[in-house]
Amino acid sequence: MDTFFALLQGLSVAIAPMNLLFALIGVLLGTAVGVLPGIGPALTVALLLPVTYKLDPAGSLIMFAGIYYGGMYGGSTTAILINTPGESASMATALEGNRMAKAGRGGPALATAAIGSFVAGTIATLGLTFLAPTLVEIAVKFGPEDYFALMCVAFVTVSATFGDSPVRGLTSLFIGLALGLFGIDKLTGQARLAFGVPELLDGVEITTLAVGLFAIGEALFVASRRSHAPEQLEPVRGSLWMSLDDWRRSWKPWLRGTALGFPIGALPAGGAEIPTFLSYSIERRLTKHPEEFGKGAIEGVAGPEAANNASAAGTLVPLLTLGLPTSATAAMMLAGFQQYGLNPGPLLFADHPQLVWGLIASLYLANVMLLVLNLPLVGLWVRLLAIPQPWLYAGILVFATMGTIAAKPSVVELGMLTLFGLMGYLMRRFDYPIAPVVVGLILGPVAEAQLRRALSISLGDPMVLLESPISATLLAIAAIALIAPFALKGLNRFKAEED
Amino acid sequence: MDRKLNRPDGAGIAIALGLLALAGVIWWDATQLSAGSPYGLGPDAAPKVVAAGLAILAVLNFISAWRGTMPHRERGDLGPIFWIVGGMVALIALIALGGGFIIATAILFAATARAFGRKALLADLGIGFGLGFGAYLLFAKLLTLSLPMGPLERLL
Numbered sequence: 001m002d003t004f005f006a007l008l009q010g011l012s013v014a015i016a017p018m019n020l021l022f023a024l025i026g027v028l029l030g031t032a033v034g035v036l037p038g039i040g041p042a043l044t045v046a047l048l049l050p051v052t053y054k055l056d057p058a059g060s061l062i063m064f065a066g067i068y069y070g071g072m073y074g075g076s077t078t079a080i081l082i083n084t085p086g087e088s089a090s091m092a093t094a095l096e097g098n099r100m101a102k103a104g105r106g107g108p109a110l111a112t113a114a115i116g117s118f119v120a121g122t123i124a125t126l127g128l129t130f131l132a133p134t135l136v137e138i139a140v141k142f143g144p145e146d147y148f149a150l151m152c153v154a155f156v157t158v159s160a161t162f163g164d165s166p167v168r169g170l171t172s173l174f175i176g177l178a179l180g181l182f183g184i185d186k187l188t189g190q191a192r193l194a195f196g197v198p199e200l201l202d203g204v205e206i207t208t209l210a211v212g213l214f215a216i217g218e219a220l221f222v223a224s225r226r227s228h229a230p231e232q233l234e235p236v237r238g239s240l241w242m243s244l245d246d247w248r249r250s251w252k253p254w255l256r257g258t259a260l261g262f263p264i265g266a267l268p269a270g271g272a273e274i275p276t277f278l279s280y281s282i283e284r285r286l287t288k289h290p291e292e293f294g295k296g297a298i299e300g301v302a303g304p305e306a307a308n309n310a311s312a313a314g315t316l317v318p319l320l321t322l323g324l325p326t327s328a329t330a331a332m333m334l335a336g337f338q339q340y341g342l343n344p345g346p347l348l349f350a351d352h353p354q355l356v357w358g359l360i361a362s363l364y365l366a367n368v369m370l371l372v373l374n375l376p377l378v379g380l381w382v383r384l385l386a387i388p389q390p391w392l393y394a395g396i397l398v399f400a401t402m403g404t405i406a407a408k409p410s411v412v413e414l415g416m417l418t419l420f421g422l423m424g425y426l427m428r429r430f431d432y433p434i435a436p437v438v439v440g441l442i443l444g445p446v447a448e449a450q451l452r453r454a455l456s457i458s459l460g461d462p463m464v465l466l467e468s469p470i471s472a473t474l475l476a477i478a479a480i481a482l483i484a485p486f487a488l489k490g491l492n493r494f495k496a497e498e499d
Numbered sequence: 500m501d502r503k504l505n506r507p508d509g510a511g512i513a514i515a516l517g518l519l520a521l522a523g524v525i526w527w528d529a530t531q532l533s534a535g536s537p538y539g540l541g542p543d544a545a546p547k548v549v550a551a552g553l554a555i556l557a558v559l560n561f562i563s564a565w566r567g568t569m570p571h572r573e574r575g576d577l578g579p580i581f582w583i584v585g586g587m588v589a590l591i592a593l594i595a596l597g598g599g600f601i602i603a604t605a606i607l608f609a610a611t612a613r614a615f616g617r618k619a620l621l622a623d624l625g626i627g628f629g630l631g632f633g634a635y636l637l638f639a640k641l642l643t644l645s646l647p648m649g650p651l652e653r654l655l
Contacts, residue, residue: 224575390615
């Protein structure tokens with residue numbers, strides 16, 4: 001009942017005209033960047049951080065959340081109509097969705113994606129509403145050693161689940177951790193890795209890293225491959241409305257996708273790729289029309305799209321209750337909280353209930369707005385894809401550099417932006433995942449601070465990490481998650497040799 | 500799209516060596532710090548852990564590069580990369596020399612558009628100039644962000 005009351009109070013914050021406007025701007029921007037290939041919600045939030053730091057925190061966080069949700073809706077449009085999913089989370093949608101579009105059933109594919117996203121988003125936001133207070137009660141009991149152990153779990157799962165090789169994911173993570181070391185050590189005041197450059201004393205800015213990796217890196221990668229990968233836009237054909245049969249075939253995949261997406265998103269495992277592909281293979285197995293899979297089966301769009309949106313809502317659970325980002329966009333939202341001096345976690349629920357519950361309530365509204373905006377206006381969104389690629393990327397780069405120099409007026413920062421851009425290009429070219437770098441930069445310093453706090457409380461006794469039951473359990477989970485992929489790989493090799 | 504080499508992979512070995520060098524620099528920097536608190540960890544503990552981790556990962560990356568099992572994307576063109584990086588360097592130089600935000604933006608815009616295959620360099624310079632002008636008015640004047648000043652900006 002407390003939760004219900006808190007949510008009602010949040011609703012009163014969310015329907016304030018200014019906040020409604022921010023939510024609307026957020027979902028519009030989010031859908032636009034989701035539709036445009038090459039820019040995702042993480043980059044958009046990163047670009048907006050420097051521009052919004054003078055605005056009202058509640059309003060801009062509501063806008064960021066709208067961008068997150070909107071990006072998921074918009075990504076499915078691109079995946080269905082041009083088979084080049086903007087986000088890796090939309091890859092499963094593209095499998096059947098693009099074939100439906102080619103077979104002249106693009107309308108129903110877009111409709112089942114949008115309605116499925118709405119159903120999943122709403123159910124998952126309900127899940128967030130009722131799970132968050134429970135988790136907060138648990139999180140209050142966490143000591144510094146437990147937080148450190150939790151960070152270890154996040155490090156392992158984030159780097160092992162993104163990308164297909166744990167070594168490459170861990171390499172990305174450690175590059176991020178290394179970048180987190182730069183700057184003045186907060187406990188002793190000594191400069192680490194500053195090399196006498198004053199700009200490095202403040203450490204590496206999260207926005208500079210994110211914008212460099214996502215905007216500049218992506219632009220370099222796309223530009224270098226421009227002549228190799230032509231894209232083809234499928235026009236929307238057929239009615240936008242789903243037939244009765246389409247509805248009958250869609251509602252169960254929506255619910256199953258939600259049931260997969262929300263828990264996997266809410267666990268500090270992160271990533272929407274796993275639930276979307278799981279949902280795809282489950283629908284493929286359960287369908288009554290197996291002959292249609294591979295030619296455009298509506299179940300193969302409905303399930304993954306629902307899983308995608310549910311996991312987006314799921315990642316907000318650890319973000320808000322523990323301050324733990326498990327996706328690139330969640331990491332940028334955490335940076336958004338931090339720029340207002342707010343730290344997500346149990347204390348945020350106690351100190352700023354208006355803001356947290358306003359944000360959660362606005363998610364329900366954002367979902368409704370997205371459903372209303374997406375179905376009738378899909379033709380309008382598709383027209384965004386007609387922006388000539390050179391101008392689109394040139395514009396992105398202009399805003400990327402402007403945001404960076406506005407946040408920190410120094411040419412050294414622009415030099416770092418260029419270097420991170422080249423790093424992002426190389427990581428894309430050699431297939432290293434990007435998100436663990438950002439998560440490493442954000443969480444690395446936090447993990448170090450918690451560990452040092454824990455050890456100074458215990459007078460330097462490292463056993464404190466194992467004596468706390470929460471910390472011991474979490475560290476065990478981290479160890480298993482770290483070793484399991486290697487063990488399974490060895491097992492596979494063993495099997496392969498047997499054949 | 501992805502392919503695997505089945506011979507030692509030069510780029511992969513270079514990446515492994517780069518990681519090892521980064522680990523070395525971090526370790527060396529950590530040894531320069533003086534120990535901090537009497538209890539618990541000093542400021543050099545975390546850098547040493549990260550450096551050790553990077554060194555281990557450098558070895559693992561090296562092994563997979565040596566075996567040629569690293570995934571490789573298709574080769575990309577270098578020309579567009581030079582155009583974009585060149586545009587960034589021109590932007591940095593102009594801002595450092597006091598050329599201001601608008602002109603620097605116009606050059607970056609035109610260079611990026613060129614990297615994506617546009618041939619009309621002068622027209623793109625004009626569009627970039629317009630974009631920079633509009634962005635300056637919106638963000639510096641309306642939202643009071645501080646953007647680099649130059650001769651043009653002082654006139655506004």
